[in-house]
Amino acid sequence: MKKSKLIGIVAVVAVIAVPVAIKFSSGKPKLEVELTSVAKKEIQPSILASGNFVFRQQVQLSSEVIGKVSEVLVKEGDKITAGQVLLRLDPTLIRAEVTQQRAIVRSAEVNIERAQLNVDRQKVNSDRSQRLAEAKFIDTSKYEDALHQYNVAKVDLHAARESMQQASAALDQALKRLDKTEVRAPISGTVTSVQIKIGETAVASATGMAGSSLMTIADVGSIMAEVNVDEADVAKVAVGQKAKVFPAAFEDQPVIGVVEEVSMAPKAALAGATQGKSYVVKLSLKETQLAIRTGMTCRVEIATGGGSQRPVLPIQAILTGDSMKLDSKDKESKEAVKGTGVVFTVRDGVARKKQVKVGIADDNNQEILSGVDEGEKVVVGPARVLRSLRDGDAIKELKSADKDAAKESKTTETKTDGKKP
Structure with a gap:
């Protein structure tokens, strides 16, 4: 009797609870989201750097x-x-200096002539004294005196020639200064x-x-990009690598560039600077109709390796850092490390949070190393919905018309945010 009574009570509770549950579950509207699939696409490893446009040759x-x-x-x-x-x-002062140095040179030339005559005379005396000494007509000491005078005359001639060289060098320097x-x-x-x-x-x-x-x-006809590459990335950069150069004045019109030079020494740091070292990389640019001027800033994406097919997702589909919005009680979120992110997949109309390991990226896509499978559906937007999405939220895919409206709304939101102080 008691058992049948208990069964009856449970049945009544169940009959009441089901409509209530349906009412509450059906009362919460499903969030409209944009979906994409994990797919293989070509993605190239690259590094980003910023700098300025400079003339190829400037003096x-x-x-x-x-x-x-x-x-x-x-x-x-x-x-x-x-x-x-x-x-x-x-040139007045330097011309006067040239005139003075020419006079010094002429004086040195005269001194050489005088010294040469003295050498010739002393040699004759020395030779005569030698013959007389050998014939015993004079003492040997007189011959030695004559020989000494001859040697002194030769030294004086050498000194005169040295003075002449100094005067000529000074004249050459004065003439060069005059030319300058x-x-x-x-x-x-x-x-x-x-x-x-x-x-x-x-x-x-x-x-x-x-x-x-x-x-x-x-040479204003040839402009190149000069960027600063972080020391952690410079080893990946090599001459001949292709790059996309985005002028700040023409952000949506990239110019194709090629790495032409990678500096061997780091850029001199400013006094008191604490940031890491960087290296100057110069890139030549292909011909463009853009009015690029020297001094304009630019950012550069240098492809550091060949592209290959990899499982990827749009960058905006992956939540990282503060944007993860994970439950603080979630052990997985506490263990999240660099190189990981969070995505929301779809299962039976419900959003399911998954942590993924990410690899290289380009401007649009991020490589997925693990966490979701190829072909799996993932929430990619709208950004406002994705930021507030929680595990277990009911969702439905936006239709094409709704997607267009969402994009327009997103654009309006961006413009409005840009006006905020």
Whole structure:
């Protein structure tokens, strides 16, 4: 009797509970999501770097002598050829120095002639004294004195010749300084800037001092990208590797580039800098119609290996770091390490959270090493829904029209967020 009574109570409770459960479960709307499948696609390992556009060949001219500028023969934008005179310094002081050194050289030449005559005379005396001494007409000591005077004369001649060499060298230096009062173009190109004016004093190659920089010349027809690559990545970079160069002014119009040079020494760090070392990498650019100018910033994606077919997912489908939104009680989430992420798969209309191990990535896709199988359906958006999605949430796939609306909404949301302070 008691057993049959208990069964009756359980049956009544079940009859009441089922409608209630259905009511509550059906009351929560299903979240509309976009789905994608794990699929094999070609993905290339690459590294990212940033830097600037620079002229392939650029020369900063400075004076090799100190002098007041008397003539500036070019202006910014002028095309020039190698060897062309660009400006002149006042040569008055250096010309006076040349005149003085020429006089010193002439005086040295006279001294050599005088010393040579003395040598000739002392040699004759020495030879005569030797013959007389051998014939016993004079003492040997007188011959020794004559020989000594001859040797002294030869030393004086050698000293005169040394003085002549010094005077000639000083004259050559003065003539070179005089020639340097005319500043000539070392390369053909275009004058990109002129930093000095007539009447100002040019200072000889003193960095940072007023007058040390005269003008800049560059080959404006050839621009290349110069980027800084982190020391952890530079070993992967080699001459000849292809790259995509994204100018900041034309972010959606990448230019194809090729690694041309990888520096052997790290870039000099600023005083007090604590960041890691970086190496300068230069890339040549293929012809483009974009109005790229030197000094513009750019980012570069350098392909460091050949592409191959790998299981991948769109980057936005993988939650990492703070975006994982995992339950703090989830042991798996506590053990999440670098190189892992979280995705939401679909099972019987319900979102199921899975941790995945990720590999290399490009701009759009991330390699999946483990955690989900090829062909498995994964939630990829909308981003707002994906960020708040929880394990066990009921979901349904967006239809095509709904997807378009979601994309439009996402665009609007992005623009609105961009206006926020």
